[in-house]
Amino acid sequence: MPVSTRLRRPRPAPDAPEASASPGTTGPGEPPADEPSGRLARWRRDRPRAARNLRLTVHVLAAVLVVGALLLPNAGGALRPNRFTRIPAEAVIGAVLLLVLPRRPRTVVAALCGTGIGLLTVLNLLDMGFTEYLGRGFNLVLDWELFDDAHAYVADTTGGTAAAAAAAGLVLAVLLLVVATALATVRLGHLLHRHRDRAGQGALVTATAWIACTALGVQIAGVPVAADRGADTVREQARRVVDTLRDEAAFAKEARSDTFGATPPGQLVPGLRGKDVVLAFIESYGRTAVEDPVASPDVTRTLDARTEALAKAGYRARSGWLTSSTYGGSSWLGHSTALSGLWIDNQQRYRTVTTAGDHLTLTEAFRRTGAWDTVGVMPGVQKAWPEAEWYGLDKVYNAFELGYRGPKFSWSTMPDQYALEAFERLEHGRERDRPLMAEIILTSSHQPWAPLPELVDWEDLGDGSVFHAVHDAGKQPGDIVTDTTASREEYGRSVAYSVESLTRWLERYGTDDTVLVFLGDHQPIARVSSSDASRDVPVSVVAKDPEVLEKISGWNWTEGLTPAKDAPVWRMDAFRDRFLTAYGSTPHPTTG
Helix, strand or coil, rough: CCCCCCCCCCCCCCCCCHHCCCCCCCCCCCCCCCCCCCCHHHHHCCCCHHHHHHHHHHHHHHHHHHHHHHHCCCCCCHHHHHHHCEEEEEHHHHHHHHHHHHHHHHHHHHHHHHHHHHHHHHHHHHHHHHHHHCCCCCCCCCCHHHHHHHHHHHHHHCCHHHHHHHHHHHHHHHHHHHHHHHHHHHHHHHHHEEEEEEEHHHHHHHHHHHHHHHCCEEECCEEEEEEEEHHHHHHHCCCCCCCHHEEEEEECCCCCCCCCCCCHHHCCCCCCCCCEEEEEEEEECCHHHHCCCCCCCHHHHHHHHHHHHHCCCCEEEEEEECCCCCCCHHHHHHHHHHHCCCCCCCCHHHHHHCCCCCCCHHHHHHHHCCCEEEECCCCCHHHCCCCHHCCCCCCCCCCCCCCCCCEEEECCCCHHHHHHHHHHHHCCCCCCCCCCCEEECCCCCCCCCCCCCCCCCCCHCCCCCHHHHHHHCCHHHHHHHCCHHHHHHHHHHHHHHHHHHHHHHHHCCCCCCCCEEEECCCCCCCCHHHHCCCCCCEEEEEEECHHHCCCCHHHHHHEEECCCCCCEEEEEEHHHHHHHHHCCCCCCCCCC
């Protein structure tokens, strides 16, 4: 009786290497790694050409996303086609690594690499944004808390609902970007493995080309063909972190040294005894406001007209330039630098000096004498502000303590004219036992420069309700934020308004013993001032008493409110010591 037999295919050992499968497959009866089963699989079987085209399109998009992310520069001005015609070293190394790994480790490694690429892309985009607004890259150690400020700015400008939606959209976009780069890298890893022979040859050729281009310095349109942008991003971010950590300790020691730290009260600013000294910062009042052909016409007209009007009222002015420690924003860094004599260009330095230091500020120098009352008028402060004690201010009026009942003008809580009138009513115009030293922050020239306030009759200011009509007739932020020329024009108008409000206050309420010092805190954002703009801001001293200006004659500043182009330029941290010295203060240093 014949015996029938059935040939059986040998079952592979559990630990058989994946490489035993023929190229282009993932094992008997197993669908390709990137091909799902179910309804989509049936669609692919029924429409093979469409499925093949779709698969090819997804592969191409995945490659474009990963390679584009690896080549993405970290500056908006560098976003040009030639930046994406390069060979990224990280892609070559990643391809070789994924080719030699088995399936599971390959998937894990590809997902981790893709996540890393997505995070590096986010860092590059943050660098672009920070450079556009603050003139510097993103700092992993210091800048996270600035997102709260950005959210508050958007809420103040466009409303809480829009700010919440923008924040949610931004978080979602970041998550989608990271997930997309991770999935794209996994897909490319499986694709490479299914075509290992050709992929290996391609990786070898590409690596050879990268080495050759590096050795020969081959360029396309002035940009090297061989690239390692991902590694550049990692190195740059690591350098910033290390520099920040080193700077923290060095700056803490520097802040303990002070040229006037031990000066006796009787030897501080004797040259200004009996004077009311008003020190005003004008938001975003930079060199651009005076020299930019689009922004400056309104400003220069106002400066010239107000110089003439003040001269008729008996005032004279001298003006120069200071180089700010910040750019485009973070105004408090400029304020603290000018008043402390320390270069405070990041949030860590600001925290160090305001919370743990006793470095003498210019306002504290006046208070320490016992000869002045010191006050701050801060319409931009809308929460607790413990820095007041470090600044040496006996009394601070925040946005809610000036009696304003009118509308907000974008970010600015009230028009500068109203803030100055409130200062007159609450402090400057009162009968006093001793003179006044006041720090005033004027905010009407804060971006986005729409809507803008206009001067009204001082007698009509009241509680500010008069500004409702002005606000309603003004432009809205959306009218100008996407238009660079319009932004420059409105920026110039806003600065002109702030300067006119301040100088008209002086003309109206100043006395023979009033000394006004006003300056910008920083330049406006790069979209208005340009990416290569300086960090210079104007500074002016105005007084009736000729001796006040005579004491600074050695500064060689320009006569009037408009500093000449070639007027002296000092770093902003030099102002405190020069001011104290000019008005008779005697140095008594303390050391760290």
